[in-house]
Amino acid sequence: MSKKSTATETEGLTQLGHATSLPASPDQAVLERVPNPHPDQSYCIRFAAPEFTSLCPLTGQPDFAHLVIDYVPRKWIVESKSLKLYLGSFRNHGSFHEACTMDIGLRIKELLSPRWLRIGGYWYPRGGMPIxxxxxxxxxxxxxxxxxxGVPGYRGRG
Amino acid sequence: MSKKSTATETEGLTQLGHATSLPASPDQAVLERVPNPHPDQSYCIRFAAPEFTSLCPLTGQPDFAHLVIDYVPRKWIVESKSLKLYLGSFRNHGSFHEACTMDIGLRIKELLSPRWLRIGGYWYPRGGMPIxxxxxxxxxxxxxxxxxxGVPGYRGRG
Amino acid sequence: MSKKSTATETEGLTQLGHATSLPASPDQAVLERVPNPHPDQSYCIRFAAPEFTSLCPLTGQPDFAHLVIDYVPRKWIVESKSLKLYLGSFRNHGSFHEACTMDIGLRIKELLSPRWLRIGGYWYPRGGMPIxxxxxxxxxxxxxxxxxxGVPGYRGRG
Amino acid sequence: MSKKSTATETEGLTQLGHATSLPASPDQAVLERVPNPHPDQSYCIRFAAPEFTSLCPLTGQPDFAHLVIDYVPRKWIVESKSLKLYLGSFRNHGSFHEACTMDIGLRIKELLSPRWLRIGGYWYPRGGMPIxxxxxxxxxxxxxxxxxxGVPGYRGRG
Amino acid sequence: MSKKSTATETEGLTQLGHATSLPASPDQAVLERVPNPHPDQSYCIRFAAPEFTSLCPLTGQPDFAHLVIDYVPRKWIVESKSLKLYLGSFRNHGSFHEACTMDIGLRIKELLSPRWLRIGGYWYPRGGMPIxxxxxxxxxxxxxxxxxxGVPGYRGRG
Amino acid sequence: MSKKSTATETEGLTQLGHATSLPASPDQAVLERVPNPHPDQSYCIRFAAPEFTSLCPLTGQPDFAHLVIDYVPRKWIVESKSLKLYLGSFRNHGSFHEACTMDIGLRIKELLSPRWLRIGGYWYPRGGMPIxxxxxxxxxxxxxxxxxxGVPGYRGRG
Amino acid sequence: MSKKSTATETEGLTQLGHATSLPASPDQAVLERVPNPHPDQSYCIRFAAPEFTSLCPLTGQPDFAHLVIDYVPRKWIVESKSLKLYLGSFRNHGSFHEACTMDIGLRIKELLSPRWLRIGGYWYPRGGMPIxxxxxxxxxxxxxxxxxxGVPGYRGRG
Amino acid sequence: MSKKSTATETEGLTQLGHATSLPASPDQAVLERVPNPHPDQSYCIRFAAPEFTSLCPLTGQPDFAHLVIDYVPRKWIVESKSLKLYLGSFRNHGSFHEACTMDIGLRIKELLSPRWLRIGGYWYPRGGMPIxxxxxxxxxxxxxxxxxxGVPGYRGRG
Amino acid sequence: MSKKSTATETEGLTQLGHATSLPASPDQAVLERVPNPHPDQSYCIRFAAPEFTSLCPLTGQPDFAHLVIDYVPRKWIVESKSLKLYLGSFRNHGSFHEACTMDIGLRIKELLSPRWLRIGGYWYPRGGMPIxxxxxxxxxxxxxxxxxxGVPGYRGRG
Amino acid sequence: MSKKSTATETEGLTQLGHATSLPASPDQAVLERVPNPHPDQSYCIRFAAPEFTSLCPLTGQPDFAHLVIDYVPRKWIVESKSLKLYLGSFRNHGSFHEACTMDIGLRIKELLSPRWLRIGGYWYPRGGMPIxxxxxxxxxxxxxxxxxxGVPGYRGRG
Ligand SMILES: [Ca+2]
Ligand SMILES: [Ca+2]
Ligand SMILES: [Ca+2]
Ligand SMILES: [Ca+2]
Ligand SMILES: [Ca+2]
Ligand SMILES: [Ca+2]
Ligand SMILES: [Ca+2]
Ligand SMILES: [Ca+2]
Ligand SMILES: [Ca+2]
Ligand SMILES: [Ca+2]
Ligand SMILES: [Ca+2]
Ligand SMILES: [Ca+2]
Ligand SMILES: [Ca+2]
Ligand SMILES: [Ca+2]
Ligand SMILES: [Ca+2]
Ligand SMILES: [Ca+2]
Known part of the structure; x- marks a missing residue:
């Protein structure tokens, strides 16, 4: 059972329970972790993040995406508030769709050393074609x- | 009853029942009409045309739309094959979304002198915003x- | 209350409770009526008939439609089995979409003299455009x- | 405010809070009412009852319906458990679709003398056509x- | 324009920007308001609250609802955090569906003196019938x- | 066949058929079991529990989840009313999303020693990101x- | 080809083509079979039965379910009318959800000795939780x- | 590349490009094939045919189905117009659901000798139960x- | 007809057809207009903008919204690219939901002096409640x- | 990490960042590639292209399709703008559904030498049957x- 682990899980965190401003870039974001409350079980955690935005590195125009991250933790799970701030740090950062999605997946992997992880990046259409x-x-x-x-495909109109 | 009117309804038509090629432009398209089989009743006819495409007059790039046309006929109803060819004639024709939708509505109105008509143009997104x-x-x-x-609104992704 | 009226309601009917074969044409179909069980109330009855088919009078090819009929009865309501047989009688009968829908509505109106009636004919697409x-x-x-x-509009694909 | 009225509202009820068996017929069902907690306001109460079944008076075969009842109470509101038992009492009772729906609406109207009431009976298809x-x-x-x-129409298959 | 009014709008509030615990009952909840940023315009504000729960006053068992509140403000708009805490205060409070929904609407009306207000309470089914x-x-x-x-009706299963 | 096992299945149960109040915490809840009516067959039982709520252990604010539990019983199946009361016992109990979901799954597993079990916890969004x-x-x-x-993913708005 | 086998397939059947009343219990229902028209092929037959109802053996209250049965026939296929009557025979019969679903599957298996069979029982919610x-x-x-x-999961409200 | 093969592909066909009437029965229908434009690749072709109708061999009443056919061609692909006419030829032909679906699959298999083929027959409900x-x-x-x-299951009403 | 007006419509525009960077704030954005191609007709233009984001003025955290703008033009229609840039200019700008939505509506109204205009702001949930x-x-x-x-309401999970 | 690779990735491209007109045919279209930003990872890229149109090689009439392309890159990824122009080049090009879909897949495969690729072509119905x-x-x-x-199947009407 995990009921007594709350205090331990959150000590040392720099953002949870504090007022925090949006990091200026992914490099400045502090992605944090807490102990897996059930390290002896194999389970999957999913975060859906439909509020993601970055900039196009060629034109500076905003891009939007719906991201979904699944992982099977080993020793650590990601601390949600720090994940939210990390994703928010792409707001004024230029990145291509393919690289941006991959970079987010790789950074979380590096932090958590999970048993397994996947990321789906569902980008809004540009030129009529979403990636x-x-x-x-x-x-x-x-x-x-x-x-x-199960994120629905893009249907255009009609 | 309208059962015996078939022959009359279609004579004089130039396209129905013939092989026809796509008109090169809306001006060259021949939009045709047949007698309203129930001129003594007020009813509404709806055409859904999800296969519409034209060109952007600024960039020459293709635009796509889902069109829905409703009308209440008086003496005439539109002949469907000629409507299909008329809509197809925008394929290589430049037109802005607002003007294109209106022009189609006005042309059908002119042909049929209906009691009433409406057209909905549901355009695919450009720059992330459909019109x-x-x-x-x-x-x-x-x-x-x-x-x-009842054409569904555009939802982006997610 | 209407509980005792069952026997009265159905006597004189020629099709209900009997084996019946499909009428060869709408003219040969016998559309029947039973007394409105609540003639002192104004209410609406809806029949949805997604299994309708007729023939194209020009090509002889099959047409399909989803029909929905609403009416506010006065003295009579339509007997469902006879309605089903009447709709089935269009199976090998040629009729244009507009006329066919109207003819069905007019025939039921004639039989029932309802306070009000409407019919929606939602035809399968021909040439990419449903009517x-x-x-x-x-x-x-x-x-x-x-x-x-509330019948969903045609969306094409995607 | 209505917070203190609970005791008053439920005293005299014969079914709420007791074990109850299904009434054998609508006539034997006891439909009960409690005071409207907000008699000075005009509001609408909706019950959705997707678990309704009765018998066909001609064939004895089961019929099923999804019922939705809306009303604007005056002095009384219906007691839900008694409504559930009343609807359950049609289980082995023969009734035509039109009459059955109307009878339920009329009985609730009689009990409550509401400012207004409506009932929608959405019956499962027979012979391919729902009523x-x-x-x-x-x-x-x-x-x-x-x-x-907003109950979805019947679509058949596909 | 409303850009400079932020400071004014929030001063005097007791909950926004502070750690707050769930009020023990609706009576103890402090519902707060801020100035309408556009008092010269008539517009509608909608809150959807799918996370509502209270207790059945007869059995003590939990009830759940999806609430949607619409209003047209006059001088004041509701402060969202206090609304959230007020709704949370029903967590261990007994209330019938009809009265509970009405009481919430009346309390917000009393606070804001809006031009107009409505509340929809979409309760989870009990005994197979949602109210x-x-x-x-x-x-x-x-x-x-x-x-x-536009909250979808309850469909049961299937 | 399992028709005669009803009496045996329910004797010894402390909650089924009795008035019961909500347990104050998961520890105080009595989760009960009855004999598997078909112990010689391998089948799966699914409970959907869209009415789940607990408290955030950091802030004391309410959390909501939709839970779905699947299991393949061996000798025992869970008694539904006790499951409902057990899930209700989290109402005023603090628990993180990951641990809470896992704890429920582990407790049912411990009770039933099923051949297999899984639990999906679909939590409402916090900070724009559901877990x-x-x-x-x-x-x-x-x-x-x-x-x-097949629980639908979270889509945000639009 | 199977075109000539109609007569053979249906002779000996006691219910098809006759007026039949609802059997009083599953034991009294006569479930019948006809020869598999394509015994040399392995194919799957699915029956969806959204009109199923039985009684709770503890309370006598009605239960409802949507059943879906899939099987791969060997020598026999089930005769649909007898299946309908068999399912209807649970109308006034007490049975728990788990046992009822299993019993139906086992009875059809016994009749047909199919290569394979499965049954999904999708029960309407009781106490807020469907099984x-x-x-x-x-x-x-x-x-x-x-x-x-692919039967949709239960979503509660909202 | 397949661009030059058009002429070859269609020569010898008896129906494509000609006015054709509906064959009187499946036996009289001429199902035709054209060369697979990419015989060196393994790919799947799907036809959705929501406009299928036949007759019940017992009662003569119309049956309707939505058919979906998938196949992996070897040397031949089916010519669409002949497929449409073949399916139309069941219009006045009696056939049971199971046999009819199988017969269509077998006939196409015989014509094309594909690497693999499947057919799904989604029939409209009879007696409340679709097959x-x-x-x-x-x-x-x-x-x-x-x-x-992915053809949606039948849901009844509600 | 509007076919010859293209050149006139776009001259004088500062952004259409040029590389443009995102304006730093709404004040710096240049919202532009072009002549209404059909000033003699009353029609409605809708822009759906699901890619909108601004900042919370209290916390600096990102907010997201789906905006839909409808208007009936008089002399002018809005130039889409400038509208896109204007909406993008809220990216690093703090604004409350109510004021932000209203400000956008008022600014477009000021530019176009339309016959009529409306804006719907569908914001992503904060604290579990979208506005x-x-x-x-x-x-x-x-x-x-x-x-x-017709933007779908927020449903939470389940 | 891929953050510094932007310049390298796009140099040598002939279309990205330039005004470009629609190629007259697939043969004249220049499909281009850029280096895979994460060549050491195996991931899948999906393009949805609901705005595809070509001509029927027999009749010259327009055809429409929704295309979805998935691939796992090795050294190269496709440059999106060139893909858009390539797909646009089918606008006035005749091609059968099966061959057209295959040809597009093969051309992208040839350009990228991906680890794996697939294409789904979802064509609008002709003769009532989509391919x-x-x-x-x-x-x-x-x-x-x-x-x-997950592209929804074609449902016809109803
Ligand atoms: Ca890149
Ligand atoms: Ca776009
Ligand atoms: Ca224009
Ligand atoms: Ca006509
Ligand atoms: Ca078509
Ligand atoms: Ca009656
Ligand atoms: Ca009350
Ligand atoms: Ca319930
Ligand atoms: Ca934890
Ligand atoms: Ca939230
Ligand atoms: Ca049992
Ligand atoms: Ca057979
Ligand atoms: Ca039926
Ligand atoms: Ca404000
Ligand atoms: Ca070909
Ligand atoms: Ca068609």
């Missing part, structure tokens, strides 16, 4: 339940 | 049933 | 509840 | 908010 | 845009 | 049918 | 196409 | 992409 | 067709 | 995440 990017660290671990993300 | 254009010839005639077109 | 036909006998009677038919 | 029945006691009272019931 | 409650303060003000709430 | 937690006891048993839970 | 039951006779036969049943 | 029939010629070929057909 | 803001300049002009915006 | 074409270069690479495309 989706799907990456995972490899074959999902056997015996772990990882449902499809 | 819809809604025009009707005026207040719908009293006592005639005209359901909403 | 819908919407007819009602006039302004709906005041104070009677008549919800929208 | 809906829509009844209201008259023009909805002015200034009261009564949203559409 | 919806719809109340507004009267006829919506003319010329103000108030879209339907 | 889902997916756990199963291991690879699903071969030859048993376990459909996807 | 689904999923059973199959074992691993689906290799090379046979058996799509997911 | 679906799913057949494939065997295990799908490895490495070929064959998405699920 | 929608609905404003129009007054009663819609008679005889002009203005469909509902 | 879908599904092709992939072979078994998807192990350990790479490739979600289903």
């Amino acid at each position: 989706d990017v799907f990456w995972q660290t490899g074959e999902p671990p056997k015996g772990v339940w990882i449902p499809e993300q | 819809d254009v809604f025009w009707q010839t005026g207040e719908p005639p009293k006592g005639v049933w005209i359901p909403e077109q | 819908d036909v919407f007819w009602q006998t006039g302004e709906p009677p005041k104070g009677v509840w008549i919800p929208e038919q | 809906d029945v829509f009844w209201q006691t008259g023009e909805p009272p002015k200034g009261v908010w009564i949203p559409e019931q | 919806d409650v719809f109340w507004q303060t009267g006829e919506p003000p003319k010329g103000v845009w108030i879209p339907e709430q | 889902d937690v997916f756990w199963q006891t291991g690879e699903p048993p071969k030859g048993v049918w376990i459909p996807e839970q | 689904d039951v999923f059973w199959q006779t074992g691993e689906p036969p290799k090379g046979v196409w058996i799509p997911e049943q | 679906d029939v799913f057949w494939q010629t065997g295990e799908p070929p490895k490495g070929v992409w064959i998405p699920e057909q | 929608d803001v609905f404003w129009q300049t007054g009663e819609p002009p008679k005889g002009v067709w203005i469909p509902e915006q | 879908d074409v599904f092709w992939q270069t072979g078994e998807p690479p192990k350990g790479v995440w490739i979600p289903e495309q």
Whole structure:
């Protein structure tokens, strides 16, 4: 059972429970972690982040995406508020769709050393064609339940 | 009853029942009409045309739209094949969204002198923002049933 | 209360409770009526008939439609089995979309002399464009509840 | 405010808080009412009852319906458990779709003397054609908010 | 324009920007208001609150609802954090569906003296039948845009 | 066949058929079981619990979730009323999303010693990002049918 | 080809083509079979039965379910009318959700000795929590196409 | 590339490009084929045919279905117009749901000798229960992409 | 007809057809207009902008919204690229939901002096409750067709 | 990390950042590529192109399709603007559905030499029957995440 671990889980965190301003860039964002409350079980955690925006590195125009991140933790889970601030740090940062999605996935992987991780980046259309990017660290671990993300495809109009 | 009027309705038509090629422009398209089979009743006819495309007059790039046309006929109804060819004639024709939608509505109105007509142009997004254009010839005639077109709004992704 | 009226309501009917074969044409179909069980109330009855098919009078090819009929009865309501057989009688009968929808509405109106009636004909696409036909006998009677038919528009693909 | 009225509202009820068996017929069902907690306001109460079943009076075969009841109370509101038992009492009772829907609406109206009431009966298809029945006691009272019931139409397959 | 009014709008508030615990009951909740940033315009504000729960006053069992509140402000608009805490204060409070929905609407009305207000309470089913409650303060003000709430009806299974 | 086992199945239960109040915490809740009516067959039982709420252990603010539990019983199945009361016992209990979902799954597993079990916790968004937690006891048993839970992803607005 | 087998297929049946009353209990229902028209092919037959109802064995209150049955026939296929009557025979029969679903699956299995069979029971919510039951006779036969049943999960309100 | 093969592909066809009347029965229908434009690649072709109708061999009443056919061609692909006419030839032909679906699949298989084929027959409900029939010629070929057909299940009403 | 007006419509514009960077604030954005191509007709133009983001003036955290703007032009229509840049200029600008939505509506109104205008702001949830803001300049002009915006309500999870 | 690679990635491109006109045919279109920003990771890129149109090679009439392309890059990724122009080049080019879909897939494969690629062509109905074409270069690479495309099937009307 995990009921007594609350205090331990959150000490040392720099952002949770404090007023925080949006980091100026992904490099300045502090992505933090807390102990996995159930390190002896293999389970999957999903974050849906429909409020993602960055800039096009060629034109400086805003880009928008719906991101969904799935991972199977080992020793650590990501602290949600720091994840929110990290994603917010792309607001004025230029990045191509493919690289941006991958970079986010790789950074979380680096922080958590999870058993497995995947990220789906569902970008809003440009030139009438949306791009989706799907990456995972490899074959999902056997015996772990990882449902499809099921984000609806882009239909245009009609 | 309207069962015996088939022959009369279609004679004089130049396109129905013939092989026809796509008109090169809206000006060259021949929009045709047949007698209203129930001229003594007020009813509404709806055409949904999700296969519409034209060109952007500034950039020459293709535009796409889903069009829905509703009208209450008086003496004439539009002949469907000629309508299809007329809509197809915008394929290599430059036109802004607002003007294009209006022009189609006005041309059908001119042909049919209907009691009432409306056109909804549901354009695919450009720059992340779709434009819809809604025009009707005026207040719908009293006592005639005209359901909403109900074309789903654009949702982006997520 | 209407509980004792069952016997009266159905006597004289020629099709209900009997084996019946499909009438060869709308003219041969016998559309029947039973007494309105609540003639002192104004209410609306809706039939949805998604299994309608007729023939194109020009090409002989099959046409399909989803029909929805609403009416506010006066003295009579339509007997459902006879309605089903009447609609089935269009199976090998040629009729244009507009006329066919109207003819069905007019025939039921003639049989029932309802306070009000409407019919929506939602035809499957031909040449990429479906036709819908919407007819009602006039302004709906005041104070009677008549919800929208809400049949989804045609979206093409995507 | 209505916070202290709980005891008063429920005393005298014969079914709420007791084990109850299904009444054998609508006639044997005891439909009960409690005081309107806000008799000085005009508001609408909606019950959705997707678990309704009765018998066909001709064949004895089961019929099913989704019922939705809206009303604007005056002095009384219906007690939900008694409503549930009343609707359950049609289980082995023969009734035509049109009459059954109307009878339920009329019985609740008689009990409550509401300012206004309506019932929508959305019956499962027979012979491929579902019947809906829509009844209201008259023009909805002015200034009261009564949203559409919005029950999806029957689509067949595909 | 309303750009400079931020400081004024929030001073005097007791909960916004402070750590706050859930009020023990609706009576102990402090519902607060801020000046309407556009008092010279008639517009509608909608809050959707799908996270509402209270207790059944008869059984003590939890009830759940999705609430949607629309109002047209006069001098004041509700401060969102205090609204959230007020709604949270029903967590361990007993209230019938009809009265609970009405009480919330009346309390907000009392605080804001809006031009107009309505509340829709969409309760989770009990005994297989959900109850919806719809109340507004009267006829919506003319010329103000108030879209339907469009909460999907309950469908049971299938 | 299982028709005669009803009496046996329910004797010894402390909550079914009795008035019961909400347990004050998960520790005080009594989760109960009854014999599997078909212990010689491998089948899956799913409970959907869209009415779940707990408290955030950091802020004391309410959290909401939609839970779905699937299991393949061995000797026992869970008694539904006790499950409902157990889930209700989190109402005033602080728990992080990940730990809470896992704890529920582990407790049911402990009670039933099922052949297999999984739990999906679909939490309402906080900070714009909902968390889902997916756990199963291991690879699903071969030859048993376990459909996807298919809970729609969070889409934000639009 | 199977075109000439109609007569053979239906002779000996006791219910098809005759007026039949609802059997009083599952034990009294006569479930019948006809020869598989394509015994040399492995294919799957699905029946969706959204009109199922039984009684709660504890309280006598009605329960409702949407059932979906899939099977891969060997020598026999089930005769639809007898299946309908068999399902109707639960109308006044007490049965728990889990056992009821399983019993139906086992009875059809016994009648047909199919290569494989599964049944999904999607029950309407009680106490806010619906139960689904999923059973199959074992691993689906290799090379046979058996799509997911895809019955939408229960969403509560909102 | 396949650009020059058009002439070859269509020569010898008897129906494409000609006026054609509906064949009187499946036996009289001429199902035709054209060369596979990419015989060196393994790909899947899907036809959705929501406009299918036949007759019940017992009662002569119309039946309707939505058919979806998938196949992986070898040397030949089916010519669409002849497929349409073949499906239309069931219009006045009696056939049971199971046999009819299978017969269509077998006839196309015989014509094309494809690497693999499947057919889904989604029939409209009779007696409140729709039948679906799913057949494939065997295990799908490895490495070929064959998405699920995803035809929505029948939901009844509500 | 409007076909020859392209050149005139776009001359004098400072942004269309040029590389442009995102304005630093709404004040610095240049919202531009072009002549209405059909000034003699009353029609409605809708822009859907699901890619809107601004900052919370209290916390500096990002806010997101889906905006939909409808207007009936008089002499001018808005130039889409400048509208896109104007909306983009809120990216690093602090604004409350209600004021932000209103300010955008008022600015476009000021630029175009339209016959009528409305804006719907559908904001992403904060604290579990999304806010929608609905404003129009007054009663819609008679005889002009203005469909509902139909943006789906927020449902939480489940 | 890929942050510094922007300049390198786009140099040598002939279309990105330039005004470009629609190529007259697929042969004249210049499909371009840029370096894969994460060549050491296996990930999938999806383009949805709902704005595709070509001509029927037999009749010259327009055809429409929704295309979805998935691929796992090796050294190169496709440059989006050139892909858009390539797809636009089919506008006045005749091609059968099956061949057209395949040709597009093969051309992108030839350009990129990806680890794996697939294309789904979802064509609008002709003669009431839409054709879908599904092709992939072979078994998807192990350990790479490739979600289903999930394009809704064609439903006709109703
Ligand atoms: Ca890149
Ligand atoms: Ca776009
Ligand atoms: Ca223009
Ligand atoms: Ca006609
Ligand atoms: Ca078509
Ligand atoms: Ca009757
Ligand atoms: Ca009360
Ligand atoms: Ca319930
Ligand atoms: Ca934790
Ligand atoms: Ca939130
Ligand atoms: Ca049991
Ligand atoms: Ca057969
Ligand atoms: Ca039926
Ligand atoms: Ca403000
Ligand atoms: Ca070809
Ligand atoms: Ca067609």
